[in-house]
């Protein structure tokens with residue numbers, strides 16, 4: 328029996344009306360079963376919940392949307408932040424303060440009214456804070472850097488239940504670690520982030536027939552390398568199901584999807600797109616001038632909950648042989664059941680050392696490679712193996728590292744550790760031992776306290 332606490336919102340135990348809805352993640356493949364769910368309305372609710380968890384040695388899980396749910400919370404206490412939706416914008420200083428329950432779409436909608444943009448991700452329904460704690464690679468990253476590079480401060484409830492202001496001056500080590508270390512160091516209740524004067528873009532999707540995928544992949548790396556930093560273009564092998572909300576030209580077939588966000592003029596963007604347009608004629612072309620509030624239409628990701636499996640890796644170089652290997656593993660001649668096999672470009676400002684260093688240190692790759700498949704009953708037995716086969720086929724060109732936000736279902740300790748260089752992982756793990764000695768925060772992408780202490784330290 329778990330004790331109750333005074334919180335301004337909701338606390339529910341299994342069997343209570345609303346319990347299942349409170350804890351349900353976007354990724355329906357994961358079924359949380361906490362002993363207590365707290366629907367926090369403010370930072371002091373979060374602090375009360377963490378204090379209770381600490382006094383009763385209950386593991387803590389934090390969830391805003393469940394987009395990043397990778398491991399079931401079993402027993403313990405789940406803190407749902409989705410009611411924490413405060414947003415304040417200082418247009419003059421180009422800063423915003425975002426509470427832990429906000430999704431990117433809600434933030435972008437408000438900043439766009441002021442001609443400003445955050446360094447949001449591709450999906451409007453992903454939570455801003457979960458994304459920020461994992462680095463945050465988005466359509467503006469080549470131009471301005473990873474989202475963590477432009478976080479000014481966090482309000483953080485640490486595993487001892489204390490609410491701390493964490494910034495470069497007050498808590499430099501925690502500030503470094505939370506930017507990339509996910510929920511391993513506590514619950515972020517709010518973040519202060521920079522905004523950028525971006526009001527519009529030229530972008531959308533070019534959807535190519537499957538037969539063109541090998542030639543597009545063969546051209547893609549060289550083409551991206553020539554693009555200015557203000558241009559972003561991901562390339563996905565997309566197999567969407569035939570459903571009423573899926574465009575009739577796209578459902579039930581494989582297509583190559585070039586996902587474009589260009590901050591230059593329409594004329595310059597079209598000049599830059601010409602080499603890819605020259606490879607094949609798109610089946611569907613949604614590229615156009617748009618306001619920044621339409622940025623989520625570039626990737627056009629699903630906004631309804633689905634059970635899914637996913638993993639990510641970093642690609643050193645997409646050589647012609649690598650492009651061929653990817654085509655063979657997931658392209659038109661494969662029987663891949665995966666919905667998305669996607670390359671997203673790094674480079675530009677992502678690759679440069681940021682002014683405020685963070686724990687995100689896998690920056691020197693050319694692309695992320697993300698593989699994602701549905702866990703519907705008809706394919707759930709084959710999807711993970713198919714995804715692993717794509718990664719195995721690409722192994723000669725992978726760096727061995729990953730970005731933690733794209734680690735998806737990879738939660739084994741060595742897979743989690745691959746998101747950082749060994750030095751960074753050892754530093755995170757040492758700090759984890761200091762900040763969370765009883766290892767209360769141990770669901771999701773878990774850093775074990777003191778896991779990578781050197782032999783020297785053990786002696």
Ligand SMILES: Cc1cc2nc3c(=O)[nH]c(=O)nc-3n(C[C@H](O)[C@H](O)[C@H](O)COP(=O)(O)OP(=O)(O)OC[C@H]3O[C@@H](n4cnc5c(N)ncnc54)[C@H](O)[C@@H]3O)c2cc1C
Pocket residue numbers: 352389390391392393394395396408427447448449450452453454455456457458459460461462463464465466509510511513514515516628629732733770771772
């Ligand atoms: C459709 C889709 C598109 C995506 N696009 C991008 C993208 O463009 N770029 C990118 O970098 N990533 C992207 N991701 C990955 C995404 O950023 C991560 O899955 C992120 O963790 C989701 O955060 P969430 O709050 O929505 O999910 P949740 O499942 O609620 O949270 C996931 C994890 O984030 C951490 N977290 C959440 N809230 C807090 C908090 N208050 N304090 C501390 N830690 C917290 C925890 O570790 C938690 O387990 C995408 C994911 C999906 C499903």
